Amino acid sequence: xxxxxxxxxxxxxxxxxxxxxxxxxxxxxxxxxxxxxxxxxxxxxxxxxxxxxxxxxxxxxxxxxxxxxxxxxxxxxxxxxxxxxxxxxxxxxxxxxxxxxxxxxxxxxxxxxxxxxxxxxxxxxxxxxxxxxxxxxxxxxxxxxxxxxxxxxxxxxxxxxxxxxxxxxxxxxxxxxxxxxxxxxxxxxxxxxxxxxxxxxxxxxxxxxxxxxxxxxxxxxxxxxxxxxxxxxxxx
Amino acid sequence: xxxxxxxxxxxxxxxxxxxxxxxxxxxxxxxxxxxxxxxxxxxxxxxxxxxxxxxxxxxxxxxxxxxxxxxxxxxxxxxxxxxxxxxxxxxxxxxxxxxxxxxxxxxxxxxxxxxxxxxxxxxxxxxxxxxxxxxxxxxxxxxxxxxxxxxxxxxxxxxxxxxxxxxxxxxxxxxxxxxxxxxxxxxxxxxxxxxxxxxxxxxxxxxxxxxxxxxxxxxxxxxxxxxxxxxxxxxxxxxxxxxxxxxxxxxxxxxxxxxxxxxxxxxxxxxxxxxxxxxxxxxxxxxxxxxxxxxxxxxxxxxxxxxxxxxxxxxxxxxxxxxxxxxxxxxxxxxxxxxxx
Numbered sequence: 001x002x003x004x005x006x007x008x009x010x011x012x013x014x015x016x017x018x019x020x021x022x023x024x025x026x027x028x029x030x031x032x033x034x035x036x037x038x039x040x041x042x043x044x045x046x047x048x049x050x051x052x053x054x055x056x057x058x059x060x061x062x063x064x065x066x067x068x069x070x071x072x073x074x075x076x077x078x079x080x081x082x083x084x085x086x087x088x089x090x091x092x093x094x095x096x097x098x099x100x101x102x103x104x105x106x107x108x109x110x111x112x113x114x115x116x117x118x119x120x121x122x123x124x125x126x127x128x129x130x131x132x133x134x135x136x137x138x139x140x141x142x143x144x145x146x147x148x149x150x151x152x153x154x155x156x157x158x159x160x161x162x163x164x165x166x167x168x169x170x171x172x173x174x175x176x177x178x179x180x181x182x183x184x185x186x187x188x189x190x191x192x193x194x195x196x197x198x199x200x201x202x203x204x205x206x207x208x209x210x211x212x213x214x215x216x217x218x219x220x221x222x223x224x225x226x227x228x229x230x231x232x233x234x235x236x
Numbered sequence: 237x238x239x240x241x242x243x244x245x246x247x248x249x250x251x252x253x254x255x256x257x258x259x260x261x262x263x264x265x266x267x268x269x270x271x272x273x274x275x276x277x278x279x280x281x282x283x284x285x286x287x288x289x290x291x292x293x294x295x296x297x298x299x300x301x302x303x304x305x306x307x308x309x310x311x312x313x314x315x316x317x318x319x320x321x322x323x324x325x326x327x328x329x330x331x332x333x334x335x336x337x338x339x340x341x342x343x344x345x346x347x348x349x350x351x352x353x354x355x356x357x358x359x360x361x362x363x364x365x366x367x368x369x370x371x372x373x374x375x376x377x378x379x380x381x382x383x384x385x386x387x388x389x390x391x392x393x394x395x396x397x398x399x400x401x402x403x404x405x406x407x408x409x410x411x412x413x414x415x416x417x418x419x420x421x422x423x424x425x426x427x428x429x430x431x432x433x434x435x436x437x438x439x440x441x442x443x444x445x446x447x448x449x450x451x452x453x454x455x456x457x458x459x460x461x462x463x464x465x466x467x468x469x470x471x472x473x474x475x476x477x478x479x480x481x482x483x484x485x486x487x488x489x490x491x492x493x494x495x496x497x498x499x500x501x502x503x504x505x506x507x508x509x510x511x512x513x514x515x516x517x518x519x520x521x522x523x524x525x526x527x528x529x530x531x532x533x534x535x536x537x538x539x540x541x542x543x544x545x546x547x548x549x550x551x552x553x554x555x556x557x558x559x560x561x562x563x564x565x566x567x568x569x570x571x572x573x574x575x576x577x
Contacts, residue, residue: 075451087446
């Protein structure tokens with residue numbers, strides 16, 4: 001079981017504060033981070049994966065301070081992530097893409113085949129440039145689950161997918177904790193996906209945490225519906 | 237797509253074909269009338285040597301997206317180190333060549349360290365400035381000619397020349413010697429590009445964020461690339477020094493590095509074969525113009541136009557176009573053979 005504790009996390013870029021004293025605690029399963037554009041969701045992922053340095057706060061993964069670890073070393077600690085703009089390497093084959101992640105995160109080569117089988121990309125000889133949007137998303141997930149990940153950060157994995165593809169993705173995302181025993185944090189605007197995949201969800205608005213709890217309860221909260229879903233009480 | 241062609245160039249079949257062509261060239265070229273005698277063979281030999289500097293620039297640009305415009309300056313460093321080590325130690329050329337490559341790798345990497353966080357135009361300008369600085373230094377110190385002191389340059393006595401390696405005393409023998417060294421370097425680079433470093437460099441070229449998220453130490457792998465390519469460029473310097481026994485600073489002006497990078501773009505920065513074409517364009521093409529009685533400076537105009545054409549219409553360069561042509565021919569041949577059946 002993986003535990004992630006975020007405490008007083010604050011990020012400032014000049015006069016802008018994309019994350020403002022956010023404190024959260026996630027443990028195992030699939031959890032969601034939602035909010036309108038500019039709420040600070042990707043900034044939180046950037047801090048967790050080391051691309052942004054916070055002005056204040058701390059992050060502990062299974063009791064270990066994460067912020068002191070260099071970004072590229074976090075992959076060895078089991079922190080994996082995907083990007084809104086997927087980062088599949090076009091010049092490499094599917095297998096090489098996953099092998100690269102395995103090599104640099106200290107995972108055995110055998111885990112590459114397991115990851116490819118998990119996402120259903122056994123035909124791994126095609127180049128990244130030849131893949132469909134869904135296949136690229138699958139490669140990103142395969143890179144995230146190769147070896148022994150502990151924290152998987154998925155940033156809008158369903159962007160650009162049709163409902164059928166999203167359903168396939170949902171199956172894979174919800175299966176990750178059982179497959180590799182990792183905590184999955186999911187950022188997505190597809191509320192059906194979030195509702196179906198996440199047992200808990202945190203809602204950010206203008207960098208502040210406005211709600212956190214069981215998905216059904218949070219999505220039913222009037223404050224969340226007003227801030228994110230755009231539903232007013234009058235409309236109801 | 238560029239990327240498909242890039243990977244296609246690195247297939248085992250292409251490597252074997254390249255080795256076969258290299259061996260055939262080593263056997264045939266010295267006996268070809270008009271090329272295999274005197275100036276022609278010496279020109280092709282030097283062009284091949286410069287293909288090593290070209291392949292270094294091609295790996296940096298094609299694999300990592302780094303625009304390094306100091307390769308000819310690093311050739312000078314390799315040449316200087318070779319001559320100095322030869323007069324200092326008297327070791328066999330092969331040992332001196334390897335030591336010079338190691339020394340060039342160290343110097344090239346150290347010089348590039350401030351530029352590690354740069355890319356694109358900024359990196360190009362910084363490396364060009366380094367090339368300019370190295371040009372001034374080589375002009376000040378000169379190349380070692382058996383003199384005393386750190387520089388090993390004697391202006392008063394009779395200048396010595398470094399003898400060619402014992403396996404390559406004559407022009408044809410030295411040409412074959414260079415072909416073998418170039419083939420060994422190309423095969424070694426192919427192995428590196430097909431293995432973990434090559435995959436990692438491809439990830440870095442795609443973007444730092446994705447590379448770091450995969451656990452790649454981007455800085456370390458950039459340093460590795462700079463060291464490997466500097467070493468290869470140092471080998472080119474060693475072979476140049478062995479070719480004539482002496483080196484002249486006038487051959488290593490900063491503008492030559494710009495010209496080499498342009499020829500790499502025209503030849504094809506995404507393939508090892510493109511670097512050989514780049515070497516020929518860089519050194520043999522101006523000599524060809526001169527032999528036709530055309531002003532050698534016209535090469536700047538021709539290569540300038542060629543660079544514009546390569547950037548705008550054929551980013552894979554001549555090598556990429558030839559590869560595409562070969563694919564078309566193969567497809568047509570296979571269709572014809574199917575129709576006959």
